[in-house]
Amino acid sequence: MAPPALEGSATAGAPDGRSTPCRIAVLASGRGSNLQALLDAIAGGRLHATVCGVFSDRTDAPALARARAAGIPATALSPRAFADRAAFDAALFERVDASRPDLIVCAGYMRLLGADVVAPRSARMINVHPSLLPAFKGLHTHRQALAAGVTEHGASIHFVTADLDGGPVAAQAVVPVHAGDDEAMLAARVLVREHPLLVATVELLASGRLALECDGIVYDGARLQAPLQLPANNRFA
Numbered sequence: 307m308a309p310p311a312l313e314g315s316a317t318a319g320a321p322d323g324r325s326t327p328c329r330i331a332v333l334a335s336g337r338g339s340n341l342q343a344l345l346d347a348i349a350g351g352r353l354h355a356t357v358c359g360v361f362s363d364r365t366d367a368p369a370l371a372r373a374r375a376a377g378i379p380a381t382a383l384s385p386r387a388f389a390d391r392a393a394f395d396a397a398l399f400e401r402v403d404a405s406r407p408d409l410i411v412c413a414g415y416m417r418l419l420g421a422d423v424v425a426p427r428s429a430r431m432i433n434v435h436p437s438l439l440p441a442f443k444g445l446h447t448h449r450q451a452l453a454a455g456v457t458e459h460g461a462s463i464h465f466v467t468a469d470l471d472g473g474p475v476a477a478q479a480v481v482p483v484h485a486g487d488d489e490a491m492l493a494a495r496v497l498v499r500e501h502p503l504l505v506a507t508v509e510l511l512a513s514g515r516l517a518l519e520c521d522g523i524v525y526d527g528a529r530l531q532a533p534l535q536l537p538a539n540n541r542f543a
């Protein structure tokens with residue numbers, strides 16, 4: 307599948323000559339701080355994109371309020387209103403598709419997605435996960451990291467496949483684990499790096515520099531051998 311490359315040749319808006327902002331659909335179940343990081347980067351001219359819709363499985367998700375405050379269409383569907391997961395997924399993605407996204411970002415979307423909706427969209431759907439994948443998949447990643455006694459932890463951006471938190475990892479940000487850390491302290495340290503990691507990775511995808519192709523992730527025309535590591539200045543080379 308083609309990367310979410312952008313059309314246009316005029317120079318307005320983007321440093322590399324792109325004119326059409328990447329359309330991003332965001333899926334979120336909760337707080338929405340990653341959504342906010344994208345919105346702030348767009349507003350600050352650091353990300354040449356537009357959020358075309360925010361979608362949730364929770365009608366009370368604070369992410370929806372953040373979207374509405376920014377004038378972005380926000381849609382929530384309750385899974386209880388559907389016969390099964392497949393029916394819910396189909397209804398949700400009918401709405402996501404209607405927003406015409408180039409890229410779909412799962413940013414704290416806490417519901418499993420079925421292969422029927424994931425497979426056709428894998429190359430343009432990413433997830434932000436608070437661990438250095440493949441370590442600590444699933445929930446309570448900071449608790450898992452502390453229990454394992456690791457000295458480094460962090461966040462990953464991966465392409466979404468039907469394998470939970472198991473899709474190809476594009477980029478990571480590493481943080482140290484300090485003696486005496488509790489779950490909340492570690493989570494806060496990761497989140498500070500997770501936000502710029504998401505913004506910088508989305509910018510690479512939006513510009514077409516980073517893409518999932520049939521034989522793996524390609525970065526600047528070469529096969530990526532290991533996930534990109536976010537530098538201290540929060541910008542990929």
Ligand code: GRF
Pocket residue numbers: 334335336337338339340341413414415434435436500
């Ligand atoms: C983040 O830590 C993300 O990595 C995880 O869920 C959390 C969502 O945070 N998948 P927010 O809703 O973006 O604030």
